[in-house]
Amino acid sequence: MATYDIDTTAQLCGIHPITLRTWQRHGLLKPHRTPQGQRFYSDDDLSCIHIILDWVNRGVPLAQIRSRMQGDTTACPNGWREIQADMLTLLDGFDANKLRRVVWRCGREYPSANLVNNVLRPLRRFLASSKHPLMKQQLGLLDSAIIEYTAFVLTTSRKKGLARVLLLPMHIRDPLEIWLEAMSLAGEGLQVEVISAAIAEPDLSRFKMEHYVIWSDKPLSERQQALFQGWEAEGLPVMLVGKVTQLPATVVKPRPTTPDTVLIEKLIYNGV
Numbered sequence: 472m473a474t475y476d477i478d479t480t481a482q483l484c485g486i487h488p489i490t491l492r493t494w495q496r497h498g499l500l501k502p503h504r505t506p507q508g509q510r511f512y513s514d515d516d517l518s519c520i521h522i523i524l525d526w527v528n529r530g531v532p533l534a535q536i537r538s539r540m541q542g543d544t545t546a547c548p549n550g551w552r553e554i555q556a557d558m559l560t561l562l563d564g565f566d567a568n569k570l571r572r573v574v575w576r577c578g579r580e581y582p583s584a585n586l587v588n589n590v591l592r593p594l595r596r597f598l599a600s601s602k603h604p605l606m607k608q609q610l611g612l613l614d615s616a617i618i619e620y621t622a623f624v625l626t627t628s629r630k631k632g633l634a635r636v637l638l639l640p641m642h643i644r645d646p647l648e649i650w651l652e653a654m655s656l657a658g659e660g661l662q663v664e665v666i667s668a669a670i671a672e673p674d675l676s677r678f679k680m681e682h683y684v685i686w687s688d689k690p691l692s693e694r695q696q697a698l699f700q701g702w703e704a705e706g707l708p709v710m711l712v713g714k715v716t717q718l719p720a721t722v723v724k725p726r727p728t729t730p731d732t733v734l735i736e737k738l739i740y741n742g743v
Contacts, residue, residue, distance in 0.1 A: 474503065474511040478631060482660035484520045486582045487624070490658075491520075493579045498537055499523055524582065530589070533580050551589040558594060562609040567616070574616045578624065583658020587651045591617060595647070614647050621654045625663055633662040637678045640669045640686040641695060643713070649686060652712065656684065672698055675707060686713040 481488045491510075494500045500519060502510040512520075519540075526536045532550035535543075554577060561570040577586050591613075598610040638653050649667050656663045664680070666673075672694060675683055683702070691699060702709045 474513055475517070477502075477510045477512070478660070480512040480517065480520070482633075483517060484524070485584075485659045486520075486524070487578075487658045487660070489579050489627075490582060494520075494523060494533075497533060497580075499540070527581060527585055551585075551593075554590050555594050558590070558613070562598075562612060565608075565612060567612060570612065571616050571619065574620050575623075578620055578654075583624070584655045586658075587655050591651060617647065617654070618650050621650045621657075624654055624657045625665070628657045628660075628662045631662070633660055634681045635679075636661045636663050636682040636684055637666070637675070637680045638663055638684045638686070639666040639673055640713070641671055641673070641691070642687045642689050643669050644688045648713075652684070652686065671695065675702060675709070681708065683707055683709040685709060685711050687711060688714040690715060 475483065477488045477491055481491060491500065491502075491512075495502065495510075500512075500516060500523075502512045502516055504510060522540065523536055526539055527533070530549040530551045531539055532553065535550075554573070558570060558573055561573065577590065595610060595613065598606050598613065601607075636656055638649060638656065640649055643649060646667060649665060653663045653665045661682070664678070671692075673685075685699075687695075699709070699711070
């Protein structure tokens with residue numbers, strides 16, 4: 472039977488190794504441990520991980536997933552809303568230390584994409600919907616905790632031989648979104664380099680990366696379209712993300728590919 476070390480397993484399942492260790496402490500996983508303490512996961516373990524991910528995606532709190540896997544069908548509260556409520560309580564009290572601890576705990580317990588899309592983005596939208604100065608302060612406090620945790624995740628990922636990704640915005644309305652995207656990418660087992668300032672016409676030749684992720688919140692200009700097509704023609708593995716609503720067909724039109732070429736076949740939308 473094939474076995475996989477923790478880093479390989481994390482990459483196969485699109486989650487961070489820290490999350491796998493946390494799930495083991497919760498009794499959800501039982502990987503084989505060598506005398507040296509190394510964890511190895513079987514195909515059955517991978518299947519179990521995907522079952523856990525399915526429960527997580529449904530909003531089941533981590534503490535209740537084990538009983539769910541054992542057949543418990545008792546109704547439970549939405550875990551994402553509970554986490555949002557906990558964070559709002561801490562934001563109301565401007566308790567920065569406890570807020571950071573909750574963000575870091577959730578970062579260990581849940582895949583980064585779930586934390587970003589089901590907790591942090593909805594909570595930020597709620598806080599940003601008001602012009603009240605107090606809620607703006609709360610949003611600023613939350614953003615500080617997000618950036619601090621993301622910086623930790625990015626630093627940790629650099630200690631391993633992971634695929635390197637450049638994340639760069641051409642246009643971005645909310646600068647914090649680039650850090651949320653970085654958190655998601657790092658959680659999928661990628662080593663992310665972030666340029667947080669928007670650059671309308673970046674020179675990707677300056678960066679030797681395995682992947683390039685370009686963020687834009689508006690359709691590309693003609694000059695940007697030409698630049699993007701040039702990257703594709705050069706065979707750069709480039710992808711467009713953000714709140715882009717339309718692109719000329721020439722930008723997303725499939726072309727002959729090589730093993731080293733990744734072309735955009737669809738747009739990836741983040742947030743609302």
